[in-house]
Amino acid sequence: MNYNPVMSTGYKYKRIAESLRQRIRNGKYGEGELLPTTKMLAVEFNTTPVTIDRAIKLLVMEQLVTRTPGVGTTVLNQSRPTRSTTAPRLIGALLQVQTESRFWERLIEGVNDVLRPEGFSILIGYHNQELDVALEHARLFRDQGGEIVLFAPFDRPNVSRYEEDNAVMVTELRALGMEVIMLDRYIESVPGHFVSEYCYSMGKAMIESVIAKGYRHPICFSTDYVSVIGMRERAFLDGCRAAGLDTTDDRIVRVPLKTYQNRDYDTVVAALDQVAEWDVVVCLNSRIFNTLLYALARRDRTPLGGEPRFAGFVDIELMDLDRVVAYVEQPVREMGHAAGRMVKHLLTERSIEYQHALVPCELRVLDDD
Template identity: 25%
Template sequence: MTEALYAKVYEALRARITDGVWSEGDRLPSQESLGAEFAVSPITVNRALDLLRDDGYVTRRPRIGTVVASRASTQRERAASLPLIAYVLPGFDDAFGTWLLNGLLHSATKRARVVVTNSRGDTRLEEDLIEEQIEHGIDGLILQPSSSRFIPPAVATLIGRRFPIVIVDRTLPGTPVSTVTSDNVNGGRLAAEHLFELGHTQLALVTSANPVSTLDARRRGVVDAHAARHVRLAPEHVLTEVGPIVPGSPVASGGDIERIATFLNDHPEVTGCVTSEYGIALVVLHAAKRAGRSIPEDLSVVSFDAPAGFDEAAVPLTHIEQDQHTIGGRAFTLLQQQLQEPSSVAQETVPVRLVKGASSGPAPS
C-alpha cells in the first residue's frame, strides 16, 4: 500500500527531531514553507504536525507556531502510523449492514484503525457522534447518514475543509463528496420485472417515508419497469405509511401490520408486491396472513436483502441482493485515496442481482 502523504511528512519531520537537526525549543518552519518543501498541501502538513503534537514531539500554539518539545515521544509509538477511521452508521443486522461492515474491516486490516459507532437513526445523535470522533483526532470518516435530505452541519464543515469522507448507501445530490451505493434503480426494476414475468399485472410498492435517497431510487426503478411495459404504477397501489425501519431494531409494528392488511383487503386486484426493505417485507408477510392471503399462491412478495441462511426461513424471500462486502471495501478504498489526495471525489455504483426464493410465484389464474 502506498503510504499516506501526511505520514511521509510526519516521518521526515520526526526524524529531524530525533536526529537532533532541530533541538528542544526550536521553532519549525511555517506550514507554507514545509508544504513547498514536500510538495504537499497545507492540509497535509497540518495533519503531520498534529501527529507530532499528539506523539509529544512538538507543541502548537497560535501566533507562536510549532515548537520542538522533546526528542523522544511521550506517547506510545503510533501503530505504524496507521490512520484512524470512524464509521458512523444508523444500525445494522444480518439482512443489511453486517456484511458491509465486514467488507470495510477486511479492507482496512493492517491499513487503518476503525472505530464503529451507531447513531440508531437519530440525526442529532449522529451529529454528536461525528463531532466526538473529530475531537478524538480521526483522519477520515465513513458515514451512512440517517437522512439524505439533511446534511449534518459537522459533515458540511468537513466537506468544505476537504476532509476525507465517504458516504455509503446514500447519495447527497449537489454535494462534492465521495459515495458508494448499490444500483438501487436497477434493483427496483429487477424486482418489478420479475413479478411481471410471472404474469402479475397489478403490483403494489410498500415502502416507508424514511428520507433517504436509497428508497427514492428503488421506487424509480419500479416505476421504470412499469413504463417499459407501457403501464402505470397506480398511485393507490403505493403504500408509504409504514414506519421507518432501522436495521437491528424491532420491525413488526401492530399498526403497520393492520394498515397493510387493510390495504390488501381493499385492493384484491394486487397480486404482486415489491417492498423496499427486508424489515418491511416481514411486516407484509404478517399482514398477508391476517388478510387471509397465502404466499405465494395469492400474493407474491419481492424484497431487498435477506439475512444469511434466508433459505431456511419459513418463507424464503425472493429478494434483490446487494453486494455489501464490496460496498464496504470500496468505501475504504475511496477514503484511502482521499488520504493521498484530499481533493479526490468519486461516486461509485455497485451492481445488484435478483435471488429467487419461495415468496414469489405465478399470478393467480
C-alpha cells in the first residue's frame, strides 16, 4: 500500500519562489547581481508575469532580494552580520510531532528566513502533546539563554481542556522568564502573542462554492480541538447556513486525532457509514484529507448514488485532484515570516501590548470536468 501523502509543493508562485530561493542560496545568483527580468522568468517557468511578481514578493519579504523601479531585482547579502559576541541570540520552538507534509518544519523555515540574517538561532523541541515534556525542553531553552519561545499549543478533545492545558503551559513559560508566541493557533483564557491563519472567510466561501455546484448534503470530518479547528467548523456551518441548508451538529463527524495519525481507515469508514446522507466530505486539515481520500479510494458511490467528492483545508497544495471540488490552503511559510517579524519587534520595541498576526489563506475552487 502507498501511504504517501497526496500533496505537492504548493501553488505555482510558491514553487517558483522556492526554485529562485535555492538558486540564491546555492550561489547561482550572487550578492549584488540582478535576477532575470520578470518577462524572462515568466518564459522560463511557463507562467504569467503576475505569478512571477508574487514569487518575487515572497523573496523580498524574506530579505533575499530587493526591487528597484527601473533597475530590477537585486540579490542581497546572505551572510550573517558580525556580532559583538560569538554566541548567537537564541529562540526556542516547542512544536508538535512532524507531519507528512512537514507543516511545523516549513513554518520554522519561514521564521528562519527572517531571523537567520539577523544572527538568531532556533532551538527546537517536540512536546508530544505533553506538559512535562514541553517544560523539560523549555528549561533547556532558558538555561541556554533563550529569550522567546515559539509554542505550538496542545491539541485536546474539547475546548475546555484545550484552554486549560495551554493556559497552564503559557503561564509556566512566562514564569521561566521567557515571552511566548503561539504558532498557528491561540487561546482565549490567557492574553498573549500569536501568529495564526485567517481561514474563516475563505472557508465559508469554499462551502458556499461547493453547495453552489449542486452538492446539497455536505458533511464535515473534524478532530481534536484547537482554535483553528473551531474556526473551520464555524466556517463550515455558516457556509451551509448562508446557502440555505440546515446546520445541525450531526453534519460534523468528530474522530480522535490518533485515529488519523494511526491511519485507522476502518474506524474512519465506520464513522462515515453512520451518516445516512452525504455527497461531499469536507476535511478540516491535511491529515484528515489524506486519510479520507485513501480510505474511500475504492468506494465508487455515496449513499445518494454519486461518486464521493471532497473539499477542505490543507497546509500544502493537493496533487491528486480527481475527486476534489475545492480547498483552502494554509499560508505556512508566510506564518513563519510573520512570527519572525514578531520576534524582532518584541526584542526591539518591548511593547506592553500583545501582538497578533492573522495571515490570510487562499481558496481554490476547481472547475468541473
